[in-house]
Amino acid sequence: MSSEIINAPTPVKNRVLAQLAPDDLLALQPMLRPVDFRGRAVLQEANRRVEYVHFIEQGLVSQIAGTRTDYVETAMVGVFGYVGVPVVLGNPIASQRAVASMPGTALRISTEDLTAVLAERPQIREHMLRYVQALIAQNTQSVLCAARHEINQRLARWLLLANDRVQSDVLYITHELLAASLGVRRASITNALLQFEAEGLVQKTRGAVRVTDRVGLEGRACDCYGVVRDAYAWTQAPQDGNGHAGCDHGHSHGEVIAGTA
8 A cells, every 4th residue: 555755844943934834834945045144244234135034043133223333223033033024025125234143043045036935825925924013013112112211121121032032041142242232331231230140130151141030030121021022922823714813822054154243
């Protein structure tokens, strides 16, 4: 008796890809190329054509607005998302710069290949747009947070969001990069981290911060953390046939992306 061989997609870590229908992921996988990116690597320049979309598997990428020397982070991208949103929106030009805050890996696809697949399988675009909604929520909440909240609250929010996205209590991040991301002085970051460490919330090491009391850190964060967390939780929830969220709440490395922010 013969049995039919059913192809199954290779498991992926990126949540956007992992939640695609198996047939849709199979359609994309031959065009996905694994890449490594170093800290401060530039995945996308502002005001330039998007050549690749990066689905983040590990690490953390900051979406930043401003100049090379005077900028602020508007959102962070990790395993929940991808860099290259303009392609899904039908715009070939990126409005913001994407720079790696922490080294990691991604699955990369060319804009041409993704555009062709989206034309053939519009349900993939609909799925990817759910992430865009969460990213917009994070952008707008970052503006409010910067205008209204104290540095300790903002830093706690940043550490919690990074902890969620890298899925590790150890965050390989420097005081300088934290200061630049939050648009504050380095001394302000140092003082806030010293206070958090005295309270037993974090432990500082050279080039890294370890979250030692997540519950306590959540108590120090502003409400912005919960707003952003819930926006991304919606993208992870199963959808019914009308696109509404339901009530249920082996990787080989390839090309290395290098560069400096």
